[in-house]
Amino acid sequence: MKEGPDISQIGALIGDPARANMLTALMGGQALTATELAGAAGITLQTASSHLSKLETGGLVAQxxxxxxRYFALADDEVGQLLExxxxxxxNRxxxxTRPGPKDPALRKARVCYNHLAGDFGVRMLDRLVADGDxxxxxxxxGLTQNGEARIAALGIDVPALKTQRRPVCRTCLDWSERRSHLAGSLGEALLARFIADGWARREKDSRAIRFTPEGEKRFTALFP
Amino acid sequence: MKEGPDISQIGALIGDPARANMLTALMGGQALTATELAGAAGITLQTASSHLSKLETGGLVAQxxxxxxRYFALADDEVGQLLExxxxxxxNRxxxxTRPGPKDPALRKARVCYNHLAGDFGVRMLDRLVADGDxxxxxxxxGLTQNGEARIAALGIDVPALKTQRRPVCRTCLDWSERRSHLAGSLGEALLARFIADGWARREKDSRAIRFTPEGEKRFTALFP
DNA sequence: TTCATACTTCGATGGTAACCGAAGCATTTG
DNA sequence: CAAATGCTTCGGTTACCATCGAAGTATGAA
Structure with a gap:
C-alpha cells in the first residue's frame, strides 16, 4: 500500500517563514509562550496561534x-535534531x-541546540570524550563507557538517573557550523545544565548563543582541551 | 548580520507534494527526464518544468x-542525505x-539511497565492516582502514581511484527503515555498482527497490553475515 | 526543409493559506 | 464579583502559487 515516507508534509510545515522562525526560536531549548513566539516571528498573536496549532498537529511542537x-516547545529531541x-x-548553501545583530561568531563558538551544547565548544567536548575512551x-x-560514567559522575551528574529515562543517554547530533557531531541525548542536556548551574556559562537572551564566563571557559578548556 | 541559517526556503521547496514526489523519484539515483518526473508526480509537463526550475534555483537538483x-538528478550526495x-x-511519525503496489517490504530489505545501498542489507553491510575493523x-x-582497503580491493574495486575524488570515500547515512546508519560516500556508490555489475542484484523499474538474485543474496550474505 | 520530439515560457484561472480585526473563552488578580 | 491577561476561534480579505492550455524554442530525424 505504501511506498516510502512522505516528506512533503514536514516540508510544508517548515516551509512557511513564520513557522520556520518560531521553530528556530524554539531551538533555543526554552519553552516559549504564544505571545513570545509571535514576536519572534513578527506576526500577530492570532496568526501565531493558527501556526502553532498546525505545528502541534504535525507533531513538531508540544504545549x-x-x-x-501556554508554553510551547519542540515535541522531542528528534525534532531538534532534524532542524539542526x-x-x-x-x-552550507x-x-x-538576515537579522540585525553581530551574533554569528558567538553562535559558532557556543550555542544551545534544543537542549544541549553545540558549536565549537560542543564539538570539542565530544571529540575529547571519544578520544579519551569515555x-x-x-x-x-x-554509548557511555565505564570510564566515561566515572568522569561524568565526578562532575556531579547523576548518571543512573539519566539511564532511567526512555530516551537515549548518548546521541550524536550534526553541528551546522562545524560540520561535525556534538553530544546530544539526556547526557548532553545534563552537561549543559551543569555548566549553567555552576555559573560557567549563561544563555544569551533572545538568542541561541551561550556565553562562557572567563572563569568558566578556563575550566571548560581544562576539562576538554 | 546573520543569525542562523534559514530553513524555510528548503522547507518550502520540499513542502509541495509534486516537488516532493519528484525528489523521491530522484532518490532512485538515476537521472530522469522532465517527462518522466512529470509522470512520477502526476502533473503535466509544463507544471513539472516550472517545479524543476525552482528546484534547480534552490540547488536541490542539477540538470x-x-x-x-534534459536529465535531472539530485545536485549532490548531501541532498540525498538530507532527504533520507x-x-x-x-x-517515524x-x-x-499511499501509492498502489505492495513494495514496502522489498524497500525495507534493500533499496537504493541516491547512489548507495540502503535498507536491511545496507545496514548489515556497514555493521559487518565496522565489526571487522575495516x-x-x-x-x-x-574512514577505511588498511584491512578495509584490502578487503574492498579484493572485490575488484579500485580504491585509489575513489580517493582521488573530492567527496569523501566513506560516509554514514541514516537509514529511515532501520533507524541505523548505512554506508554512503564514493565507496558506498562503488559497492552498489559492483553488486549490480556482477549480477548479484538489479534495480527494480520505477522504484527504489533493489532485488537480489538468489545467488547474489547468498554471496552477499556470505560476505556480510 | 519539413516534421517530430522534448522542453520552456507565457498567460489566465482557481484554490488555498497566510494574515489580521473582532469576538469569545479561560484563568488569574483585585 | 469585575477587570485584566493570555490565548483561541471566526470571518473576510488578500496575495501567492500550483496548475494547465497555448504558443514558443531547441534539437534531432526524415
Whole structure:
C-alpha cells in the first residue's frame, strides 16, 4: 500500500517563514509562550496561534499549560535534531536569515541546540570524550563507557538517573557550523545544565548563543582541551 | 548580520507534494527526464518544468543536457542525505505516501539511497565492516582502514581511484527503515555498482527497490553475515 | 526543409493559506 | 464579583502559487 515516507508534509510545515522562525526560536531549548513566539516571528498573536496549532498537529511542537500561560516547545529531541540537520544544509548553501545583530561568531563558538551544547565548544567536548575512551560511537548512536560514567559522575551528574529515562543517554547530533557531531541525548542536556548551574556559562537572551564566563571557559578548556 | 541559517526556503521547496514526489523519484539515483518526473508526480509537463526550475534555483537538483533530452538528478550526495534524513523522520511519525503496489517490504530489505545501498542489507553491510575493523566511525564521518582497503580491493574495486575524488570515500547515512546508519560516500556508490555489475542484484523499474538474485543474496550474505 | 520530439515560457484561472480585526473563552488578580 | 491577561476561534480579505492550455524554442530525424 505504501511506498516510502512522505516528506512533503514536514516540508510544508517548515516551509512557511513564520513557522520556520518560531521553530528556530524554539531551538533555543526554552519553552516559549504564544505571545513570545509571535514576536519572534513578527506576526500577530492570532496568526501565531493558527501556526502553532498546525505545528502541534504535525507533531513538531508540544504545549504545556501552566496557569494562564501556554508554553510551547519542540515535541522531542528528534525534532531538534532534524532542524539542526536542515540548518546545516541551509548553512552550507549560504541560506541565512538576515537579522540585525553581530551574533554569528558567538553562535559558532557556543550555542544551545534544543537542549544541549553545540558549536565549537560542543564539538570539542565530544571529540575529547571519544578520544579519551569515555564515549563510543556507532553511527548516530553512542554509548557511555565505564570510564566515561566515572568522569561524568565526578562532575556531579547523576548518571543512573539519566539511564532511567526512555530516551537515549548518548546521541550524536550534526553541528551546522562545524560540520561535525556534538553530544546530544539526556547526557548532553545534563552537561549543559551543569555548566549553567555552576555559573560557567549563561544563555544569551533572545538568542541561541551561550556565553562562557572567563572563569568558566578556563575550566571548560581544562576539562576538554 | 546573520543569525542562523534559514530553513524555510528548503522547507518550502520540499513542502509541495509534486516537488516532493519528484525528489523521491530522484532518490532512485538515476537521472530522469522532465517527462518522466512529470509522470512520477502526476502533473503535466509544463507544471513539472516550472517545479524543476525552482528546484534547480534552490540547488536541490542539477540538470545535464544530452541531445534533446534534459536529465535531472539530485545536485549532490548531501541532498540525498538530507532527504533520507527527513524521510526517516517522516517514517517515524507514520507519514507515508499511499501509492498502489505492495513494495514496502522489498524497500525495507534493500533499496537504493541516491547512489548507495540502503535498507536491511545496507545496514548489515556497514555493521559487518565496522565489526571487522575495516571501517572506523567518527560521528557522521567514517574512514577505511588498511584491512578495509584490502578487503574492498579484493572485490575488484579500485580504491585509489575513489580517493582521488573530492567527496569523501566513506560516509554514514541514516537509514529511515532501520533507524541505523548505512554506508554512503564514493565507496558506498562503488559497492552498489559492483553488486549490480556482477549480477548479484538489479534495480527494480520505477522504484527504489533493489532485488537480489538468489545467488547474489547468498554471496552477499556470505560476505556480510 | 519539413516534421517530430522534448522542453520552456507565457498567460489566465482557481484554490488555498497566510494574515489580521473582532469576538469569545479561560484563568488569574483585585 | 469585575477587570485584566493570555490565548483561541471566526470571518473576510488578500496575495501567492500550483496548475494547465497555448504558443514558443531547441534539437534531432526524415
Amino acid at each position: 504545556r499549560k501552566q496557569g494562564r500561560h 540537520n536542515i540548518m546545516g544544509f541551509a548553512a 549560504g541560506l541565512m536569515r 564515549v563510543t560511537l556507532d553511527g548516530d548512536e553512542a | 545535464r543536457k544530452q541531445g534533446r533530452h 534524513n527527513i524521510m526517516g523522520f517522516a517514517a 507514520g507519514l507515508m505516501r 571501517v572506523t566511525l567518527d560521528g557522521d564521518e567514517a
